[in-house]
Amino acid sequence: MRKHWWKILTTILLIYTFVGGLLFDVPRLNILNETIRALHFHVPMWFGMIVLLAISVVYSVNYLKDNKAKFDTVAIEFANVGVIFGIFGILTGMFWAQYAWGEWWSGDPKQNASAIGLLIYFAYFVLRGSIENEEQRARISAIYNIFAFSALIPLLFILPRLTDSLHPGNGGNPGFNAYDLDSGLRLVFYPAVLAWILLGVWIATIRVRIRKLELETL
Amino acid sequence: MIIEFIKKEFKQEWRNRYALNGLVLYLASTIFICYLSFNVRNEELSPITWNALFWIIILFASINAVAKSFIGEKPERQLYYYSIISPQALITARVVYNSLLLVFLALTGVFFYSLILGNPIDDIGLFLINIILAAVGFSSTLTLVSAIASKAGGSQTLMAILSFPIILPMLLMVIKVSKNAIDGLERSVSLDEVLTLLAINVIVGTVSFLLFPYLWRT
Numbered sequence: 001m002r003k004h005w006w007k008i009l010t011t012i013l014l015i016y017t018f019v020g021g022l023l024f025d026v027p028r029l030n031i032l033n034e035t036i037r038a039l040h041f042h043v044p045m046w047f048g049m050i051v052l053l054a055i056s057v058v059y060s061v062n063y064l065k066d067n068k069a070k071f072d073t074v075a076i077e078f079a080n081v082g083v084i085f086g087i088f089g090i091l092t093g094m095f096w097a098q099y100a101w102g103e104w105w106s107g108d109p110k111q112n113a114s115a116i117g118l119l120i121y122f123a124y125f126v127l128r129g130s131i132e133n134e135e136q137r138a139r140i141s142a143i144y145n146i147f148a149f150s151a152l153i154p155l156l157f158i159l160p161r162l163t164d165s166l167h168p169g170n171g172g173n174p175g176f177n178a179y180d181l182d183s184g185l186r187l188v189f190y191p192a193v194l195a196w197i198l199l200g201v202w203i204a205t206i207r208v209r210i211r212k213l214e215l216e217t218l
Numbered sequence: 219m220i221i222e223f224i225k226k227e228f229k230q231e232w233r234n235r236y237a238l239n240g241l242v243l244y245l246a247s248t249i250f251i252c253y254l255s256f257n258v259r260n261e262e263l264s265p266i267t268w269n270a271l272f273w274i275i276i277l278f279a280s281i282n283a284v285a286k287s288f289i290g291e292k293p294e295r296q297l298y299y300y301s302i303i304s305p306q307a308l309i310t311a312r313v314v315y316n317s318l319l320l321v322f323l324a325l326t327g328v329f330f331y332s333l334i335l336g337n338p339i340d341d342i343g344l345f346l347i348n349i350i351l352a353a354v355g356f357s358s359t360l361t362l363v364s365a366i367a368s369k370a371g372g373s374q375t376l377m378a379i380l381s382f383p384i385i386l387p388m389l390l391m392v393i394k395v396s397k398n399a400i401d402g403l404e405r406s407v408s409l410d411e412v413l414t415l416l417a418i419n420v421i422v423g424t425v426s427f428l429l430f431p432y433l434w435r436t
Contacts, residue, residue, distance in 0.1 A: 064432050119383035131370045143429050150425045151384040
């Protein structure tokens with residue numbers, strides 16, 4: 001019970017996110033209207049992705065320091081789940097954009113940046129697939145993972161800020177930035193972020209355990 | 219030690235001139251193919267196309283040029299380097315050497331390119347600064363990626379897919395600054411982009427300097 005409290009917390013927070021996110025009252029903003037509810041499902045995907053990929057990088061660094069195979073397993077699984085979160089982030093974003101901007105893909109800087117970010121990790125998976133020797137694979141992919149992550153940071157945090165984005169809160173669009181984020185929205189948004197991050201960690205730890213079992217049965 | 223190694227690289231390049239000639243010919247023929255495919259007479263290409271096309275050509279030529287710095291090198295020779303020079307010195311020397319090579323290639327490229335496709339550049343000084351920044355950035359990314367690809371079986375395809383997404387943010391900045399230089403905008407307009415480019419270069423350079431020793435040990 002003491003070990004599993006955070007899983008119970010995740011479940012409760014997720015139920016709260018869905019109920020609160022879909023049913024609570026939301027502010028009526030121009031253009032956004034009811035689609036503002038996407039805030040609780042789209043934005044946390046990116047928080048989740050960044051956290052999961054950061055954990056993956058930390059384990060890659062650990063691998064380079066200690067050369068323990070288990071660190072490599074953790075790194076790859078967290079990267080896997082992080083990329084899944086990224087894909088869901090793009091899909092939920094496109095779904096929302098189709099209502100708010102009238103197009104599935106409008107070449108917004110943030111859309112492009114996230115697509116490039118995913119390309120980096122697809123390249124990471126291809127690199128892993130191309131090396132036979134397990135120790136070599138772990139070491140070389142750890143190096144690429146760290147390199148790729150440090151290239152991803154300027155992409156996600158600096159580049160979209162240099163150009164105007166269609167995203168709410170940018171370029172004069174009404175949005176949920178620091179000034180006009182409604183306190184009612186906050187009440188659901190912060191728990192939602194925590195819930196999605198915890199869910200990602202949960203999935204990743206299960207996958208790590210599956211890998212471990214597979215290795216033991218071999 | 220680093221300077222000695224750079225001198226050695228220059229000598230080696232000079233003795234195997236066919237590799238350098240091959241690169242220049244590659245650049246010249248790509249430019250000529252573009253010229254014929256667009257079927258243009260002087261100055262008919264719009265500046266946006268001119269700019270994008272130029273940098274795509276330079277990107278591919280750079281990948282080809284830097285690929286040979288680790289890929290295809292004999293294991294015996296790598297072992298020899300391993301015994302006489304520290305990995306930090308080796309990566310620094312290679313990055314510096316490749317930067318110089320890329321500056322040379324880019325200048326040759328500008329010469330051919332503007333000879334047959336016209337020269338719309340207004341602010342040559344900014345354009346040259348941009349070329350130098352691009353060369354340093356490309357070189358520090360591609361040198362490490364070429365080392366990674368050489369450890370992973372050494373295919374050129376792998377080199378390309380690993381480096382494209384990492385180099386993209388850099389390339390976008392470079393294209394933007396270059397467009398400003400072509401339009402002859404005030405230098406202060408490009409300051410933000412130049413600083414970002416510089417920051418990305420510093421990040422990528424430091425990370426490859428730190429990571430290379432781990433790769434070299436394998």
